[in-house]
Amino acid sequence: MTLLPWTRKPAVREIRPGASVFEDLALPLLPALYNVASWLSKNPTDAEDLVQETFLKALRGFESFEQGSNFKAWIFRILRNTYLTSRSGLAALRTVSLDEELAEQADSGPTLYPEGAIDRQTPEINLIRLTDRAALQRAMEQLPPLLLEVVLLCDVEEMKYKEIAAVLDIPIGTVMSRIARARASLRTLLDTDTGLKRGSLA
Amino acid sequence: MTEHLSSTEHLSSTVLNALVDGELAAEQAAAAKEHLDHCSACTSTALHQALLKTATAKAGQRYQVPSQLEQRLRRLASSQAVDAPDLHRNADTTPWSMRRFISPALAVAATLLIVAMSWFPIQRRMHTSELASAQQAALIGEISDLHIATLAANQPPEVISSDRHTVKPWFQGKIPFSFNLPDNLPSDTKLDGANLTYLHNRPVAQLLYSIGRHHVSVFVQENSGAREQHPLLAEHSGFHVSGFQTSDLEVIAVSDVDPVRLTGLVRIIEQAQTAH
Numbered sequence: 001m002t003l004l005p006w007t008r009k010p011a012v013r014e015i016r017p018g019a020s021v022f023e024d025l026a027l028p029l030l031p032a033l034y035n036v037a038s039w040l041s042k043n044p045t046d047a048e049d050l051v052q053e054t055f056l057k058a059l060r061g062f063e064s065f066e067q068g069s070n071f072k073a074w075i076f077r078i079l080r081n082t083y084l085t086s087r088s089g090l091a092a093l094r095t096v097s098l099d100e101e102l103a104e105q106a107d108s109g110p111t112l113y114p115e116g117a118i119d120r121q122t123p124e125i126n127l128i129r130l131t132d133r134a135a136l137q138r139a140m141e142q143l144p145p146l147l148l149e150v151v152l153l154c155d156v157e158e159m160k161y162k163e164i165a166a167v168l169d170i171p172i173g174t175v176m177s178r179i180a181r182a183r184a185s186l187r188t189l190l191d192t193d194t195g196l197k198r199g200s201l202a
Numbered sequence: 203m204t205e206h207l208s209s210t211e212h213l214s215s216t217v218l219n220a221l222v223d224g225e226l227a228a229e230q231a232a233a234a235k236e237h238l239d240h241c242s243a244c245t246s247t248a249l250h251q252a253l254l255k256t257a258t259a260k261a262g263q264r265y266q267v268p269s270q271l272e273q274r275l276r277r278l279a280s281s282q283a284v285d286a287p288d289l290h291r292n293a294d295t296t297p298w299s300m301r302r303f304i305s306p307a308l309a310v311a312a313t314l315l316i317v318a319m320s321w322f323p324i325q326r327r328m329h330t331s332e333l334a335s336a337q338q339a340a341l342i343g344e345i346s347d348l349h350i351a352t353l354a355a356n357q358p359p360e361v362i363s364s365d366r367h368t369v370k371p372w373f374q375g376k377i378p379f380s381f382n383l384p385d386n387l388p389s390d391t392k393l394d395g396a397n398l399t400y401l402h403n404r405p406v407a408q409l410l411y412s413i414g415r416h417h418v419s420v421f422v423q424e425n426s427g428a429r430e431q432h433p434l435l436a437e438h439s440g441f442h443v444s445g446f447q448t449s450d451l452e453v454i455a456v457s458d459v460d461p462v463r464l465t466g467l468v469r470i471i472e473q474a475q476t477a478h
Contacts, residue, residue, distance in 0.1 A: 023280050034267040039264070051275070052275065055278055059278065140258070140261065
């Protein structure tokens with residue numbers, strides 16, 4: 001047999017010397033990623049697609065991940081950006097009301113949010129509602145995506161404002177005003193969540 | 203948090219939120235506490251905020267990862283671990299039997315694409331090297347995507363053996379050509395088994411090797427002779443492709459092992475073809 005000459009290049013590059021293994025970082029976050037993905041996409045199929053796509057992107061981009069920096073914020077940012085460009089994400093963003101956008105534009109600092117109206121509701125009703133997990137979940141479902149995600153990252157994922165700002169790529173002041181708006185909306189939604197609706201689910 | 207706090211003013215919603223979120227600086231937290239000590243309204247609101255946060259945290263934990271998805275992503279993530287063999291070996295929880303076939307599965311996808319592209323008549327219409335290299339770059343990008351996406355196809359080899367005298371005869375009658383397997387492999391390299399696959403209705407032998415913990419697929423096909431010979435060495439996302447041709451055979455190897463060792467194995471296989 002004849003041997004044909006082949007030009008072979010030397011090693012192009014070594015693969016991430018000293019890098020942490022992707023699986024050690026990513027797999028522990030899978031429950032959190034899937035939970036948030038499910039909340040955002042509102043159906044199991046889209047949530048699975050979203051998480052898988054996030055994993056694929058994270059794997060491909062893992063070389064660009066700065067070792068030692070915040071992996072959780074990094075991968076949640078991928079999840080969030082993937083969601084925004086997904087079918088369910090685009091649909092959700094299209095239905096964000098004009099009020100939301102206007103309120104967003106007014107977010108230039110933490111002190112601009114009007115006081116009183118939202119913070120001084122009668123706590124008694126809400127305290128009872130707060131024990132009603134299903135009612136709270138219904139309220140969360142009704143939050144606009146931009147407010148829901150901030151609640152999920154802050155309360156469920158227990159991220160610091162700084163991390164949330166990194167995930168959402170917004171200033172910390174905007175994080176704070178979104179959290180204020182999200183919690184105010186949750187209270188309002190809880191107050192308007194009627195017993196009739198709850199009864200129909202029972 | 204730069205907001206000025208006074209013990210006589212009610213706390214703003216931002217401060218209350220930051221309080222329950224643990225985002226107040228020590229000084230601000232102290233000022234807030236001082237106010238709360240003598241303001242029952244703000245204390246009530248703060249308590250309420252804290253309860254809302256706690257309730258939301260619990261209510262938000264709602265969805266369980268489907269086990270099928272978890273398994274799929276576990277395999278996917280562990281494929282990356284193969285890239286960094288010296289680290290975190292103890293933390294590796296994926297069964298070896300499972301990870302063993304991941305790289306070959308990827309390699310199948312990669313090689314099928316590469317081979318399909320280069321054997322396709324369309325390739326011959328590419329006259330400029332620019333076009334060809336752009337095409338190849340795009341192709342390799344696609345392959346990298348497909349690599350990972352193909353991970354779910356996770357099957358053991360049809361013949362499992364490290365003995366070349368078992369593997370080679372297994373192909374008799376299955377492929378219309380013959381090839382030699384090398385006798386002496388480097389100490390960290392071994393033959394895991396082989397598969398029979400098909401490419402454009404033509405049978406292809408897929409030999410599965412391990413180099414250390416890296417897996418290599420070597421595809422052997424009859425040389426159709428209809429194709430211009432061009433060097434095949436590609437690299438993308440840690441996967442390397444290398445190959446050679448003889449007058450009878452076309453051989454292409456794919457792996458995430460470093461290209462020097464991959465090329466080393468390819469050369470050993472190449473030498474085995476001339477030794478007989």
